[in-house]
Amino acid sequence: MIALSLAHIARAIGGDLQLSSDDTPETVVSGAVDTDSRLMMPGGIFVAKPGETTDGHEFVDAAVSAGAVLAIVERPVAASVTQIVVTDVVLALADLAREVVAQARARGDLRVVGITGSNGKTTTKNLLARILEGEGETVSPKASFNNEVGAPLTMLRVTEQTRFLVSEFGASAPGEIARLAGLVTPDAGVVLMVGMAHAGGFGGIEATFHAKSELVRALRADGVALLNIDDPRVAAMAPIAGEVGASVRWFGRGADAEVRADDVAVAADGTRCTVTVDGVSAPLHLQVLGEHHVSNALAAIAAATAWGVSLADCVARLETVEIAERWRMQPMGSQRVRIINDAYNASPDSMAAALRTLAQITSADERKVAVLGAMSELGEYAEEEHDRVGLLAVRLGIQRIVVVGTPARRMFLEAVAQGSWDAEAVFFETADEAYDYLVGELRDGDRVLVKSSNSAGLRHLGDRLGESFS
Template identity: 65%
Template sequence: MIGLTLEEIATAVDGRLRLGAGADPQTVVDGLVDTDSRLIEPGGIFIAKPGEETDGHLFADAALANGAALLVVERELPLDVSQIIVPDSVVALGALATEVVSRVRALGRLKIVGITGSNGKTTTKNLLATVLEQVGETVSPKASFNNEVGAPITMLRLTERTEFLVAEMGASGIGEIARLIRMAKPDIGIVLKVGLAHAGEFGGIEATVTAKTEMVSDLDADDVAILNIDDARVAGMAQATKARVLWFGLDDRAAVRATDIAADARGTSFTVHLPTGEQSPVRFNVLGEHHVMNALAAVAAAHTLGVPLDAIVRSLETVTRAERWRMELLGGRDGVTVINDAYNASPDSMSAAIRTLAQISAASSAGRTIAVLGAMSELGDWAGEEHDRIGLQVVRLGIGRLVVVGPEARRMHITAINEGSWDGESVYFATADEAYDYLNAEIAPGDTVLVKSSNSAGLRFLGDRLGDLFS
């Protein structure tokens, strides 16, 4: 974090300052900020956040032992360290991030890119950050830090030298993206896709559209809204923004588009086209044709920020995975490939992963394809229908075997066997351990295994176990 005095921090968060021994209001603090006491380093700021299962105040002494110079708390604690007492520590975290972003922005070099969408935020963030890091100091979220806690923690990593902030902005309700934008208004706002991910939490697809539109509705006329022309709901957001619209997608009308797409087990190749007329082949080593759209969004943002096309392509070609547990290639022994894509799952991303598995099968004469699938969470009233649709897709795309794990996903198994064209190709297990025992005996040399589920289903650990088994 940029250096601020204790007094300046207290003013920014509208809190009451209680000084620790040896400190005074002008003491400067510039360490990292976090809500996890285990991650606090000497000189850092610990935000004591109450949670559903525990209370951050209980770990304040651990943060102090790790070298915390300041605690932001909701009740004064009997510890000899400077403390700022606030009514709501999460609100204070956001207020501090707002102050830091404002001060760095006033230096004149910082550009902010905001990314949202039902799918692809983390991949796009990683791709864009990889490109921009070659140009200047870039701050981007670790993992999927995209909510009211993770996003400001990322923003607070800014320094006076930071040139680019890539902010992933997620939401589970209307108003949440707008809240993050008030902390760090983007110069470039990207909307990737509007799908059924979290639709149960939002209360419907139209509420999801409303929430995602917040990414571009407050942009200024000299800002840029980067929108997916292939998604009608996203394309409609052009009417809600004053910003210049830059389209990306596969449609011929897109200013940044891809042609000549070809996917295999090693990744995807395509030709990228820019609005300037420039074009370049790309050998994209991230598995899954659907990630081409994420790459195009990253290209569009980097191009807008003035990065030359050859530098963009060089950076894209260095990326070998979207993120941990996202289309991650594991295994290798006996020609067995394990694709661990079980960090998140929506109907769109589940369908895309299954299509990728089918494409691998079509491009290879090796063994079978096996889909190990768990539940897609937060779908609300759409859950049953969408799990049915995935079960049918597995059958109709000719996937060799379906292994369904967990009671919340069982409808995929029932739908697959009811399709009538299979005889024993689909199996169901209540637990990941049972599925592992089955797969340990079932997987044969040359097989390709996709493991896909929402994070809550926990199948990412099953994917890791299978990867280790065949490493």
């Protein structure tokens, strides 16, 4: 975090400053901010967030022992550390993030880019961060820090030397992206796609469109909206950019995109294509598996080149990325039995993309195996969308469809209804049962996709399979 006095922090978050004997209002702190006492570092700021099962106030002493010099709390605690008492620590965290980014802008040349979309946010964030790191200090989210706590914690890692802040904005309800993006007023905003992810929380696809467009509305007047020309709903956000005074830069496969990909070829070692930026072309070999990640790479290139990074530098840095993130199209196992662990998150769109990738990278003498779990947060659309996945798996010629968990059972039933009834589709209640089956069933030449939402827990099944067949 940038250096701020205790008095400055207290004013920024509207709290009551209660000093320890060693501090004054002008004492300066600049350590890392965290809500987890186990991650506290010397000189850090501990935010005592109440949780569903634990209360951060019970861990203030542990945070102090680890080196915390300030605690932000909702009630005073008996600990030998300066405390700022606020009404709501989550709101205080957001207020502090807003102030830190504002101070960093005033003190230096900080540029902020926000990324949203129903799928691909984390991959795009990592790709863009890899490009920008070559230009200067870049702060980006750890894992999927994109909610009301994770996004501010990322913002609070900004220092006086930071040149780029990459923020990932997720949401499960309208208004959340507006609140998060409003903390930083981005210079650039990337919108990847409007799909069915979280549709249950939003109330449908049109409500999802309005929620994702909140990022475009939050842009600075001289900012730029990086929009996916291939998604009609994203393309429909262009007039919103005009309303706030931002320009539009298109990326995608469409002929009118300023940042475009052609000649896309998918293989087991990644995806190759030709990228064209404002009329200049270069070949790209993206090691991250899946044709759908080409769009994420184009989004990253569009943002970086809008800020003056050359296409050559973008390509060179992207080609060093081996995986998007753990549990996201992560190759495991061996050449004998290849496991693709993509079970951190799932939506109808990402499930379809992963299944198509499995079909594309499996040769005629190899066998396609899909281990599938439930997609969460679909609400009233859950049954229909799980049916669609089962149907698609059959149409793609997946030879073994292994469905795990009662919430995903409709995938199995639909696959059977579509003809995968002769042991081609199987169902198991638990991941342990599926593991026992797969260890005995998988053979040389199998290519295995493990795909589900995080809540289904199949990412750990993927890890076990990867280790067993390594």
